[in-house]
Amino acid sequence: MEVKRKIVYYVASSLDGFISGLNDDISGFVASNGVDKYLSDLANYDTVIMGRRTYEFGYKFGLRSGQPAYPHMEHYIFSNNLKLTDPDPKVKVKNIDLDEIEKIQNQIGSDIYLCGGGQFAGWLLENKKIDILKLKLNPLILGEGIKLFGKSSKKYRLGLIDTEDYENGLQIMTYKINYKGEEKNDL
Amino acid sequence: MEVKRKIVYYVASSLDGFISGLNDDISGFVASNGVDKYLSDLANYDTVIMGRRTYEFGYKFGLRSGQPAYPHMEHYIFSNNLKLTDPDPKVKVKNIDLDEIEKIQNQIGSDIYLCGGGQFAGWLLENKKIDILKLKLNPLILGEGIKLFGKSSKKYRLGLIDTEDYENGLQIMTYKINYKGEEKNDL
Numbered sequence: 001m002e003v004k005r006k007i008v009y010y011v012a013s014s015l016d017g018f019i020s021g022l023n024d025d026i027s028g029f030v031a032s033n034g035v036d037k038y039l040s041d042l043a044n045y046d047t048v049i050m051g052r053r054t055y056e057f058g059y060k061f062g063l064r065s066g067q068p069a070y071p072h073m074e075h076y077i078f079s080n081n082l083k084l085t086d087p088d089p090k091v092k093v094k095n096i097d098l099d100e101i102e103k104i105q106n107q108i109g110s111d112i113y114l115c116g117g118g119q120f121a122g123w124l125l126e127n128k129k130i131d132i133l134k135l136k137l138n139p140l141i142l143g144e145g146i147k148l149f150g151k152s153s154k155k156y157r158l159g160l161i162d163t164e165d166y167e168n169g170l171q172i173m174t175y176k177i178n179y180k181g182e183e184k185n186d187l
Numbered sequence: 188m189e190v191k192r193k194i195v196y197y198v199a200s201s202l203d204g205f206i207s208g209l210n211d212d213i214s215g216f217v218a219s220n221g222v223d224k225y226l227s228d229l230a231n232y233d234t235v236i237m238g239r240r241t242y243e244f245g246y247k248f249g250l251r252s253g254q255p256a257y258p259h260m261e262h263y264i265f266s267n268n269l270k271l272t273d274p275d276p277k278v279k280v281k282n283i284d285l286d287e288i289e290k291i292q293n294q295i296g297s298d299i300y301l302c303g304g305g306q307f308a309g310w311l312l313e314n315k316k317i318d319i320l321k322l323k324l325n326p327l328i329l330g331e332g333i334k335l336f337g338k339s340s341k342k343y344r345l346g347l348i349d350t351e352d353y354e355n356g357l358q359i360m361t362y363k364i365n366y367k368g369e370e371k372n373d374l
Contacts, residue, residue: 008270015362016335019202021342028295028342087251121248125328135202139362141312143340148203153330155208160326160356169347169362175202 007049009121010038011148013135018145019118024057028140033174034166038136042139045073045113047104048145050081051120066091073113076104078120096120101129122150128179133158137170191292196301196308198335200322203245206305206334210304211244215327221353223269225323232260232300234291238307239266253278260300265307283307288316309337315366318343326356344353 002140012029013019048070055077058069068075068089075091080099094100101124104112114121116132124130137140153177158175165171199216200206202264207213235257242264245256255262262278264271265287269280288311291299294333301308301317311317345362352358 013202015200015204015345016318017202022340028344029346130334133202139345141336141343141345141364143336143342145344149328149330153209154328155330156328157215157217158202158326158356159326160358161351163350163358165350169345171350171360173358175356177328 004102005047005107005109006096006111007101007105007114007124007129008111008132008134009116009124009130010041010047010134011114011116011121011136012031012138013148014140014142014145016141016143017148018142019116019148021142021145024060025145028142029136030139030140030170032167032170034164034170034172035135037172041176042070042112042113043072045070046110046116047076047107047150048073048113049076049078049101049103049104050115052077052082053119054115054117055082057117061155069115074109076100083096096123098127098129101127118146118148119148121148122151122152125152125156125177126154127151130177132161133175133177135175137171137173191289192234192294192296194288194292194301194311194316195319196303196311196317196320197228197299198237198301198303199325200228201311201325201329201332203328203330204335205329206303206335208329208332210330211247215329216323216325217327217355217357218357218359219354220249221323221357221359224351224353224359228321229257229300230259230299231297231299233255233293234263235260235300235302235343236265236288236291236307237302237341238304239269240306241302241304244304248300253341256302257269257300261296263287264363283310286313287312287317288350305333305337307337309336309339310334312339312343317364319348320362320364322360322362324358324360332360
C-alpha cells in the first residue's frame with residue numbers, strides 16, 4: 001500500500017470559528033510564544049499548498065507576485081485563473097483538481113502544510129483530503145469574517161491528539177479528522 | 188459599589204463555532220465525563236436565563252410548557268411574545284429588555300447560568316452583559332447551524348482562565364470577556 005503524504009491544516013482561529021475578521025483583518029490574533037512554536041514547526045514542512053486568496057493576502061505583507069511565501073518550501077497555489085509572470089521555481093500554480101492534490105501527496109517529502117484559506121480548506125475537507133487540523137485557538141470572538149472551512153457544510157468528528165497551552169490564552173490543539181461514518185446524517 | 192451577579196454562558200460548541208447543527212441537531216456532541224462535570228457544575232447555579240427558542244427546544248426532550256428545565260433554578264425566559272399558561276412559580280417570562288437583566292443581576296444569589304441560545308447570547312454580548320464564557324469545546328466540525336453568538340458581529344478579546352480536558356476529546360475552557368478597548372476597530 002502506497003503511503004500518501006498527510007495534509008495538515010495549521011491555522012489560527014477565533015473561538016467562534018473565523019480565521020480572519022471582516023476585510024481579512026487578522027489584527028485581533030494574539031501575540032504569544034505559541035506563534036513562535038508555530039513558526040518553528042513550519043521548518044518541518046517542505047511543501048505548502050494554499051488557495052489564491054491566501055497567496056495574494058501575502059502581498060499586503062510585502063510578498064511579491066511569484067515569490068515564495070516560505071523560502072524553504074515548494075509552493076502550490078490552487079487556482080483556475082491565477083497567472084504569475086516569471087514565478088520563482090519554487091512557486092507553481094495548479095488547477096483546483098483532486099488529481100493535482102494526489103500528485104503532490106504521492107511525491108516523496110514531509111507532511112504537506114495547508115496554509116489556507118477557508119474556501120480552499122472547505123473544498124479539501126469536502127473531498128476528505130485534510131488529515132490533521134492544528135488549531136491555534138485564540139481567545140477572541142470575531143463575529144464575522146472568513147470561516148475555518150469556508151462555505152463547507154460537511155459534518156465530521158475529530159479525535160483530539162494533543163493540546164498545548166501558550167502565553168496570552170493561546171492554545172494549539174491537534175486533531176485527526178475522522179471521515180468514517182460521515183454518511184450517517186447524525187454523525 | 189454594588190456587586191452584580193455574573194452572567195456565565197456555559198455552552199457546548201463545535202470547533203467551527205456552532206452550538207447546534209442544522210435543524211437544532213445536537214447529536215454530534217460527544218459523550219464524555221466532561222458532560223457529567225457540566226451537569227454537576229449546574230448545581231451551583233440558582234438562576235437560569237435563556238431565550239424562547241432554547242426553552243422550547245426542551246419540549247423535544249419531554250419538558251412541558253411552563254415547567255422548569257432545571258428544577259432547582261429560577262427560570263427567566265426572555266421573549267417579547269411567549270405566553271405560558273399556568274407556569275410553575277419558578278418559570279417567568281420577561282421582555283427582552285436590559286432593565287430586566289439588570290433586575291435579576293441585582294438580586295441576591297449565585298452566578299446566573301445563561302443556557303442559550305445563540306440569538307439571546309448574541310444580544311447579551313452586544314450589550315456587554317456576558318461576563319464568563321465556559322466553552323465545552325467538542326472535537327467536531329458542524330459546518331452550519333446556530334452560531335455561538337447568533338447574528339452578533341461584535342469583536343472582543345477574552346482572557347483564558349482555566350482549561351480542563353475530559354474523555355473523547357472534550358475540553359472545557361473558561362474565559363473572561365474583556366469589553367475594554369472594543370471601540371477600537373482593530374481590537
